[in-house]
Amino acid sequence: MKAYNIMLAGVGGQGLVLTTSIICSAAFYAGYDVKSNDVIGLSQRGGKVWGSVRLGEKIHSPNIPPGDADFLVALEPLEADRWKVSLKKEGILIVNTGEIAPAHVAAEKAEYPADIIERLSASYRLYAIDAASEGKKLGSAKVANLFLIGVLARHIDIKKEAWHAAIRENVPAGFIEMNIRAFDIGYEMHKQNH
Amino acid sequence: MEGKKVLMTGNQAIARGFYEAGGLVAASYPGSPTVEILESIKREYRQIYSEFSVNEKVALEVAMGASFAGARALASMKHVGVNIAMDPLMTFTQTRTSGGFILVSGDDPGMASSQNEQDNRIIGKFANMAVLDPCDSQEAKNFTKLSLELSETYGMPVMLRITSRLCHSRGIVELSDREEKPAEGFKPDKTNFNMIPPNTFKKQFEMKERLESLSKAAMDLGINRLEKGNGSEVLIITSGLVYNNLMELNLDIPVLKLGLVYPLPLDAIRSLASNYKRLIVIEEMSPFIENELKINGIECEGKSYFSFTGELGIEEIEAGLLRAGIFEESRYSGKMGEDKSVPPRLPLFCAGCPHRPVFDILKKSGRKVVGDIGCYSLAGIFPIEVLDTIISMGSSLGIIKGMAKAMKLSGKSEPLVAVIGDSTFFHSGMTGMVNMLHQIDPEDNMTIIILNNGTTAMTGGQHTASSGSYESEDDMHVDLEVLLRAMGLENVRSVDQFKYKEAKEAIDEEIKRPGLSIVIATRPCALRFKIREPHFYVDPNVCIACRNCIRTNCPPLRMKKYEGIEKLKSSINPEMCVGCSVCSQVCPVGAIKRADGEVE
Numbered sequence: 001m002k003a004y005n006i007m008l009a010g011v012g013g014q015g016l017v018l019t020t021s022i023i024c025s026a027a028f029y030a031g032y033d034v035k036s037n038d039v040i041g042l043s044q045r046g047g048k049v050w051g052s053v054r055l056g057e058k059i060h061s062p063n064i065p066p067g068d069a070d071f072l073v074a075l076e077p078l079e080a081d082r083w084k085v086s087l088k089k090e091g092i093l094i095v096n097t098g099e100i101a102p103a104h105v106a107a108e109k110a111e112y113p114a115d116i117i118e119r120l121s122a123s124y125r126l127y128a129i130d131a132a133s134e135g136k137k138l139g140s141a142k143v144a145n146l147f148l149i150g151v152l153a154r155h156i157d158i159k160k161e162a163w164h165a166a167i168r169e170n171v172p173a174g175f176i177e178m179n180i181r182a183f184d185i186g187y188e189m190h191k192q193n194h
Numbered sequence: 195m196e197g198k199k200v201l202m203t204g205n206q207a208i209a210r211g212f213y214e215a216g217g218l219v220a221a222s223y224p225g226s227p228t229v230e231i232l233e234s235i236k237r238e239y240r241q242i243y244s245e246f247s248v249n250e251k252v253a254l255e256v257a258m259g260a261s262f263a264g265a266r267a268l269a270s271m272k273h274v275g276v277n278i279a280m281d282p283l284m285t286f287t288q289t290r291t292s293g294g295f296i297l298v299s300g301d302d303p304g305m306a307s308s309q310n311e312q313d314n315r316i317i318g319k320f321a322n323m324a325v326l327d328p329c330d331s332q333e334a335k336n337f338t339k340l341s342l343e344l345s346e347t348y349g350m351p352v353m354l355r356i357t358s359r360l361c362h363s364r365g366i367v368e369l370s371d372r373e374e375k376p377a378e379g380f381k382p383d384k385t386n387f388n389m390i391p392p393n394t395f396k397k398q399f400e401m402k403e404r405l406e407s408l409s410k411a412a413m414d415l416g417i418n419r420l421e422k423g424n425g426s427e428v429l430i431i432t433s434g435l436v437y438n439n440l441m442e443l444n445l446d447i448p449v450l451k452l453g454l455v456y457p458l459p460l461d462a463i464r465s466l467a468s469n470y471k472r473l474i475v476i477e478e479m480s481p482f483i484e485n486e487l488k489i490n491g492i493e494c495e496g497k498s499y500f501s502f503t504g505e506l507g508i509e510e511i512e513a514g515l516l517r518a519g520i521f522e523e524s525r526y527s528g529k530m531g532e533d534k535s536v537p538p539r540l541p542l543f544c545a546g547c548p549h550r551p552v553f554d555i556l557k558k559s560g561r562k563v564v565g566d567i568g569c570y571s572l573a574g575i576f577p578i579e580v581l582d583t584i585i586s587m588g589s590s591l592g593i594i595k596g597m598a599k600a601m602k603l604s605g606k607s608e609p610l611v612a613v614i615g616d617s618t619f620f621h622s623g624m625t626g627m628v629n630m631l632h633q634i635d636p637e638d639n640m641t642i643i644i645l646n647n648g649t650t651a652m653t654g655g656q657h658t659a660s661s662g663s664y665e666s667e668d669d670m671h672v673d674l675e676v677l678l679r680a681m682g683l684e685n686v687r688s689v690d691q692f693k694y695k696e697a698k699e700a701i702d703e704e705i706k707r708p709g710l711s712i713v714i715a716t717r718p719c720a721l722r723f724k725i726r727e728p729h730f731y732v733d734p735n736v737c738i739a740c741r742n743c744i745r746t747n748c749p750p751l752r753m754k755k756y757e758g759i760e761k762l763k764s765s766i767n768p769e770m771c772v773g774c775s776v777c778s779q780v781c782p783v784g785a786i787k788r789a790d791g792e793v794e
Contacts, residue, residue: 007531012541021201024364028201035330036364038203040306045721046749047541060441062363065508066529082536085529102539106744106752107577110537132769141769 001032002157003056005064009083010075011100013045018170019073019145020051023152025166027055030158035062046103050083055156071155073148076100077116084120093124094151096131096144127151127189135182143175143182150186160187195369202367204360207331208298209234210367211338212268213242215294216375219260220244221253223621224653225272226307227358228300232270233656241372246656249587249621250275251282254297258286261295261351262387265377266342270298273314274586278622280317283351285389287321288397290349293377294342297323297351302358303478304505309567309586311503313479318353318456322401324408325353325456326417327434331365333417337453340417348404355455357478359505360435409457417453420466424448428520429470431463431483431494436476439508447520455483460490467492474499474518478506540575545749546720546772548647549573551691552613554746554780555698556580556643559705561611564597566590566623568615569651577747581613590614591626591642598638609639609705616674617650617658631682634710641704641711646674647719655722664718674714685711692717694779720772727773728790734763736785743777743786751777 006023010016017038027034032055039051052064066086072093074080080095087093097117104110113119117128129151131144146167153163164180171179202210208231212220220242222232235244243260247253250271257269271279276299283297299317302308318325326341328334334356341352385393412418424446432440433452440449450466452458467473475484475496484496499514500506506514509526516524543550553573556563557580565574565581566589574581583593594612601607614623627642648664650656662671678686685704691697697715704711718725732743734756743764744751750770753762766777768789778786 011539013544021364024201028366034201034364034366037359038362038364040359040362045541045544046539048539060438061435061508062359062365063439063442063507064531065442065512065526066531067526078536078539082533082539083531085533086531100749101752102537103542103577103747104537104540106747106749108744108753109577112537 001057004054004071004156005069006053006071006073006152007050007064007069007083007086008052008073008075009048009050009079011079012047012049014075015142015145016049016051016075019075019149020053022149022166022170023053025169026153026158026163027053029162029165032056033059035059037062048079048082050079071152073152075145075148078102078112080120081113081116084124087124091124092155093120093126094148095120095126095128096148097128098130098132098144129186129189134185138178138181140175140178143179146179146182147186147189150183151189153183153187196371198369199366200369201364202331202335203230203362203364204328204331204334204356205230205362206234207334207367208270208338208354208356209238210369211335212266212296213239214335214370214372215339215342216266216373217242217268217342218265218293218375218377219257220268220270221247221256222270223247223250223253223275224650224656225275225300226653227302227361228270228272228298228356229653229656230361231298246650248659250278254279254286255282257295258282260377261291261293263293263377263380265293266375267293268296268298270300272300272308273302273312274308274310276314276317278587283321287323287351288389288394288401289386290400291345291351292381293375294345295351296338296341296345296354298354298356300356300358300361301479303503304358306358309584311479313482314353315355315455315482316480318355321351321353322405323351323353323456324348324405324454325355326453327355327455328360328453329434329437329451330360331363331367333453334360335367337417340415344408348408350401350404357435363435405457409460412454412457412459413462415454418459418462419451421449421451426470428472428474429466430474430476432476433483434478436478436506436511439506440476440511442508443512443515445515445521452483456486458483458486460492463487464490464492474520476500476506476511476514479503541572542747542749543569543572544721545770546725546774548691548715548717548720549645550746550748550774551694551697551776552643552645552701552715553578553580554776555701556611556613558698559611559702561609561705564590564594564610564612566612566614566618568618568645570613570615570645571652573613577745587618588614588622588626591623591630594640594642595626595630598640602635602638607637607639609641611641611643611705613643613645615651616644616646616648616660619644619674620659620672627678627683628681630710636709638710639705639708641701641713643701643713643715644674645715647717647722649719649722651719651722655719664723678712683710683712685709686714687712688714688716690717691715692774692776694776720774725772725774727775728788729768729771729773730766730775730778730786731768731789732764732766733785733787734759734765736783737763738783738785739763740782742780742782746776746780748777
């Protein structure tokens with residue numbers, strides 16, 4: 001059985017807990033041992049938040065030591081930039097390109113780096129998705145994270161059915177199909193690697 | 195259900211454990227990291243009577259009463275919540291418990307969401323209670339059940355200490371069915387429940403004896419175990435999540451993994467220690483286990499290698515063991531998980547947050563402001579930076595009074611302001627408010643603003659005693675203005691802070707007025723009550739780039755480059771804007787307008 005270390009990072013309010021929970025459920029259905037950190041950071045909107053999921057034969061700690069992540073799922077580019085160092089050399093970065101300016105940028109005390117995606121794609125295997133816009137095409141920007149999970153799923157030894165079951169278990173009943181469509185689109189995106 | 199496996203967070207596992215153990219009454223006051231325990235009980239296990247009480251002291255008393263009546267009872271709270279509950283706890287612990295009683299303390303090493311980092315294992319010891327420390331979700335469930343059994347066997351309340359990381363960590367948990375434990379009803383025993391002298395004299399001995407007998411039995415509980423490793427050089431002693439972090443280093447060193455961290459199995463450790471040259475204790479925060487061993491004459495090391503503050507992750511444990519000379523090569527040293535050169539991202543008030551205009555007004559007033567605990571504590575950090583003190587729940591009212599008195603005696607009087615939320619006010623601000631009636635000089639200029647948003651917002655929107663004002667199905671409808679007047683306070687007025695100009699005039703007027711004034715800001719929490727009005731937009735041709743709107747620090751607002759316009763002008767992200775209108779009201783030129791009818 002393979003083992004995977006997945007880092008997740010985003011902005012408070014972006015649905016990091018739900019994203020973590022879907023990945024955990026899929027791994028659990030597929031028979032992996034799983035540990036996660038659902039969310040770390042002030043339980044409040046707008047601040048930086050991060051978490052982790054680890055799966056494998058036997059997992060002791062939910063924590064991923066620095067430089068040991070196989071994947072970084074970043075719900076926002078600046079957060080990808082912040083947590084990139086958590087990745088292994090050959091690690092894969094999956095990024096939602098929708099920018100959310102932090103308070104220091106809004107107050108013009110800091111610049112939002114203009115070249116994050118370019119810079120990161122030079123050093124990492126990177127998938128960049130304008131997930132909110134893609135979500136709106138399906139009916140709601142709220143499914144954004146499912147595109148990222150779809151891309152992630154391609155690289156993990158878990159059958160698609162387990163992912164679908166995990167989505168059904170975790171998202172509100174009325175939105176299951178839309179979330180599964182977003183996941184499936186992400187799942188087919190593997191060829192568009194940078 | 196028996197044997198079924200599911201994924202659960204540490205918090206959910208505690209709730210499950212309480213359910214399986216036949217728990218009947220659970221009470222809490224919301225505080226990170228343990229909020230989800232009671233929420234999970236409320237949602238999943240309706241057989242249990244549960245409540246978010248007005249504060250932790252009341253929560254502990256409710257659970258205590260249930261235990262007196264023979265029920266298995268739980269009180270859960272964050273570490274600093276135990277301080278509030280400490281008065282009843284310290285006397286309750288003298289009694290011989292009837293129904294099993296568990297106090298869940300959510301400690302927060304590293305202070306992810308707390309105002310301090312106190313180590314509540316010390317409170318457990320202080321209160322003569324057993325303290326259990328689980329290492330994952332499965333143990334969180336098992337230890338909850340065991341705590342209740344120990345509580346009944348040894349006749350003492352038991353503390354389950356859990357840390358924030360574990361509260362929010364998922365793991366696989368095997369379920370069991372619920373075992374019903376009907377309460378036998380309250381059986382009066384005046385020598386046991388009336389805690390006054392002379393009844394309390396023999397209680398001192400009973401507390402000592404119950405801990406001594408538990409210490410002797412501690413190795414037979416199945417939760418303190420020796421894991422074999424190579425060599426007789428070193429024995430590591432650890433507990434909780436730190437144990438699992440240590441396991442990730444794959445060391446071939448014997449480990450004594452403790453589930454019960456107080457009382458320690460001292461005899462067993464003493465005889466074990468004789469087999470090893472060194473004992474190394476790895477624990478987060480204070481040297482609790484280390485000190486227990488040392489004062490009992492067992493030589494060991496610990497905090498000389500490991501930090502006394504923050505979490506001990508895998509990399510920190512590696513670094514400490516390196517310092518201890520246990521191994522020589524480091525895999526993680528010099529590596530960082532986070533790139534600190536990236537611009538920070540601090541939490542901020544939500545779009546439409548009713549606190550925003552109040553703090554914009556206070557910032558413009560230039561006055562010194564005494565803060566309190568809640569979402570509005572964020573007004574102490576960049577870029578609002580209005581609050582000058584933040585200490586503990588409900589403390590703002592006592593602090594402002596003492597500050598005013600001291601400054602007056604030194605000839606340095608000036609108008610002072612305090613802010614407190616409704617949940618914090620009901621929690622422990624009411625007593626401070628009644629205290630305002632005593633010896634107030636008409637010249638003591640104090641303005642108290644109660645931010646009545648109808649919810650405990652910071653912890654995810656639990657109800658408060660005034661939630662009924664905004665939500666008719668809530669059974670608590672305390673009208674703050676009526677309450678304050680009934681207390682005997684006179685200068686009380688309510689303002690709608692989304693009428694910015696009126697609110698500003700009212701607050702400025704009260705700050706100017708000598709004596710005590712109370713202003714109630716009446717808008718509800720935008721997030722909890724899902725408030726969404728048509729959004730606003732900026733007309734860049736009218737905008738003069740003064741940044742008054744930007745200074746309100748609202749998430750959708752940002753200066754941006756418009757085509758054909760040289761200067762940066764303000765802009766609003768329509769998807770994030772919930773239409774509170776505050777930015778348009780602080781705009782001096784009317785550049786911000788509502789896009790009527792375009793709600794998504």
